[in-house]
Amino acid sequence: xxxxxxxxxxxxxxxxxxxxxxxxxSDRAGNDFGAPALTYIQEKKYEVxxxxxxxxxANSQAISWGTFMEQRVFNLIGFEYLITSDxxxxxxxxxxxxxxxxxxVPKVKVSDIKCYQLKNxxxxxxxxxxxxxxHIKKNFPKEYWQLVSNAIINEVPNxxxxxxxxxxxxxxxxxxxxxxxxxxxxxxxxxxxELPWYELPVIPDESGYKNLNTFEFVVxxxxxxxxxxxxxxxxxLRDKC
Amino acid sequence: MKDIALITSDDLxxxxxxxxxxxxxxQLLKATPLQYVKTRPAxxxxxxxxxxxxxxxxxxxxxFGWDWDFEIIEHTIEHGEAIVKGKLTCRVGDRTxxxxxxxNKDVMCKxxxxxxxxxxxxxxxAATDALKKCAAELGIAADIYNAEDFREVxxxxxxxxxxxxxxxxxxSVKESLSDNDKASIQRIIENEETTSYAKTxxxxxxxxxxx
Numbered sequence: 134x135x136x137x138x139x140x141x142x143x144x145x146x147x148x149x150x151x152x153x154x155x156x157x158x159s160d161r162a163g164n165d166f167g168a169p170a171l172t173y174i175q176e177k178k179y180e181v182x183x184x185x186x187x188x189x190x191a192n193s194q195a196i197s198w199g200t201f202m203e204q205r206v207f208n209l210i211g212f213e214y215l216i217t218s219d220x221x222x223x224x225x226x227x228x229x230x231x232x233x234x235x236x237x238v239p240k241v242k243v244s245d246i247k248c249y250q251l252k253n254x255x256x257x258x259x260x261x262x263x264x265x266x267x268h269i270k271k272n273f274p275k276e277y278w279q280l281v282s283n284a285i286i287n288e289v290p291n292x293x294x295x296x297x298x299x300x301x302x303x304x305x306x307x308x309x310x311x312x313x314x315x316x317x318x319x320x321x322x323x324x325x326x327e328l329p330w331y332e333l334p335v336i337p338d339e340s341g342y343k344n345l346n347t348f349e350f351v352v353x354x355x356x357x358x359x360x361x362x363x364x365x366x367x368x369x370l371r372d373k374c
Numbered sequence: 375m376k377d378i379a380l381i382t383s384d385d386l387x388x389x390x391x392x393x394x395x396x397x398x399x400x401q402l403l404k405a406t407p408l409q410y411v412k413t414r415p416a417x418x419x420x421x422x423x424x425x426x427x428x429x430x431x432x433x434x435x436x437x438f439g440w441d442w443d444f445e446i447i448e449h450t451i452e453h454g455e456a457i458v459k460g461k462l463t464c465r466v467g468d469r470t471x472x473x474x475x476x477x478n479k480d481v482m483c484k485x486x487x488x489x490x491x492x493x494x495x496x497x498x499x500a501a502t503d504a505l506k507k508c509a510a511e512l513g514i515a516a517d518i519y520n521a522e523d524f525r526e527v528x529x530x531x532x533x534x535x536x537x538x539x540x541x542x543x544x545x546s547v548k549e550s551l552s553d554n555d556k557a558s559i560q561r562i563i564e565n566e567e568t569t570s571y572a573k574t575x576x577x578x579x580x581x582x583x584x585x
Contacts, residue, residue, distance in 0.1 A: 208573045212558035216569045239561075312482060312495065319480070327485040 146181035146371070148173075148364055150232025150282035154274040156363040170367065177371050195250055197321045198334065201314075202248035203235055205307060206297045209345060213238045224286045229371075230364045234283040235295075242291035242349060243283040247276065250334045254298045254342070261294055261348040269294075269348070270356075281360055284352045293349040300338045304330055394466060398437045402513045410536070411568075425515040427502045428536075433514045434464065441465045444505050447474065449497055454481050456496040460504030464512070473511040477504025535575040537566065543578040550581060 148156065156174075158167030166174070176187055207216045214236045224230035236244040249257060257276065260269050270277045280292035299307055311325035325333070336342055394402065410429035434442045442464040449458045456479045464471045479499040482491045490496070509515070544559055551559070559578075562570045 207569075208576070212555050212562065212570070212574060212577070215567055312491065313499075323480075323482060324485075326482050326491060329486055332485075 145184065145186055146177050147229040147231050148177065148367055150234075150279045150286065151275075153232075153282040153360065153364070154278035156367050157274060157278055157360065166363075166366070166370075170363075174367050174370050177367075181371065194324055198325065199246075199248040201311065201322055201325060202297060202299070202307075203246050205299070205303075205310065206246045206248070206295060206345070207236065209297075210236075210295075213241075214244065215239065222283075222286050224364075225288065227361070227364060227368070229368050230282075230286065232279070232283045232286050234287060237287060237289070240289060242289050242293050243280065243287050244293040244295050244347075245276070245280055245283065246295045246297065248297050248334070251298070251336070254296065254334060254336075257294075257296050258342050258346045261296060261346050264348060266350055266353070278360065281352050281356050285357055285360065290351060291349055292352050293347060296346040298342070298344055299335050300340070300344045301330055301335050302338050303344070304333070304335055394437075398466070402433075402437065406515050425506070427506060430506050430509045430514055432536075434462075434509060438464045438466065444501075444508070446501055446504075449500070451481060451493065451496075454483075455479070456481055456493065456500040458497060458500040458504045460501060460508055462505065462508035462512075471512070473508040475504055475507035475511060477501060477507055479503060535571040537563065537571070540571060540575050540578065543575065543582060547578055547581045547585060550585060 152173060155169040155172070156166070158169045159165065160167050180187055203216070207214065215238070216236055217234060219233070221231050221233050234243040235246045238244075247257060248254075257273060260272050263269070266277075276294060280294060284290070284292040308326045311322045314322055336344060406425060406429065410426055442462065445461045445463070447459040447461050449456070451457070458477045460475060460477060462473045462475075477500045479496045481493065481496050483489060484491055506515075540559075541563055544563065548556060559574060561567070562574055
């Protein structure tokens with residue numbers, strides 16, 4: 134993990150789209166924050182005092198796989214998308230609310246790419262296939278609120294969930310991509326070129342699941358209001374002595 | 375991107391009988407055009423900068439009118455690493471500039487049996503690396519190197535598409551594209567969205583081959 138992210142002004146002490154779902158949890162009465170939200174706010178409080186992120190970075194194969202596959206997905210989808218996953222965007226008004234979208238179609242939608250390990254892939258693919266927003270929100274709150282948050286920050290009306298697991302027949306090309314990649318962090322991707330196919334989250338060509346699954350929705354106005362209120366409340370609580 | 379000012383005209387006048395003429399020096403000293411500088415997200419944030427092998431070859435061709443050679447002096451595989459010693463020779467009239475450097479690449483192995491996937495590919499990558507190191511000794515992509523405080527710059531051969539190639543290809547297949555695709559590609563070109571170059575080039579090329 135670079136120094137930049139550990140001390141990134143936009144992130145340190147701020148609430149980010151990827152974990153914003155925690156702020157959407159409520160107590161039993163349903164009015165105040167739930168325990169996950171309070172823990173999250175406390176962590177942000179620590180970060181403000183500490184001056185750096187609490188996160189010391191992770192480099193698991195699952196994370197490396199997801200990161201590497203983002204480029205692959207980008208190559209598979211239309212020209213209208215712009216890949217931006219290395220940028221952190223801030224809410225235009227609320228300081229301390231930020232997010233890193235994976236893709237954007239300017240003025241239209243933000244998209245988030247997930248390349249999960251197989252069990253999660255199946256569950257999320259099934260949920261997306263329902264095209265039932267309430268079902269997705271209930272069962273995949275992390276993914277749902279991340280999309281909503283990034284849509285708000287980027288002021289676009291739509292959000293799109295993208296879920297990908299390559300077919301076995303795609304693996305040769307992917308391995309070549311990993312083989313050809315010459316970045317300083319190339320060691321992280323060696324496993325993609327070297328592991329046998331069954332140790333990678335790839336799906337058979339004749340699977341009951343599609344490799345690329347997408348679901349686009351108009352971000353509901355009430356969820357925009359709810360999340361915006363929650364972030365404002367969280368910032369207030371974080372800054373309270 | 376502004377031209378870098380590492381050497382002034384006063385500095386140049388101090389050197390009598392410079393091996394390179396003014397045009398060659400301009401080429402050498404100008405900032406690397408944006409479309410050849412590649413960035414890739416570093417995991418967990420930040421970015422790494424790269425220059426492409428294609429850019430280095432193009433610079434050498436322009437500067438020396440194709441009158442340059444690159445030889446592999448020796449190569450070896452040691453401790454899981456392919457190491458290549460390369461020699462770049464550039465000719466200017468009756469004068470010759472020679473730069474020698476090493477390039478390297480980790481040997482990739484199959485997990486199942488530990489055997490190398492392709493030593494040939496690893497040596498090729500190490501040779502490209504050596505060429506870039508030699509060219510860097512001449513000063514090619516110096517701005518990229520300086521930006522990194524002379525730390526090693528990563529290089530990639532995976533994304534070397536000049537914008538003008540995309541523009542040309544786009545013009546040739548434009549009529550077969552949907553209005554949406556046309557508008558999107560126009561946006562990519564106008565905004566110089568470098569992260570989309572490789573994808574755009576590949577897809578346009580596929581289309582051109584079909585037509």
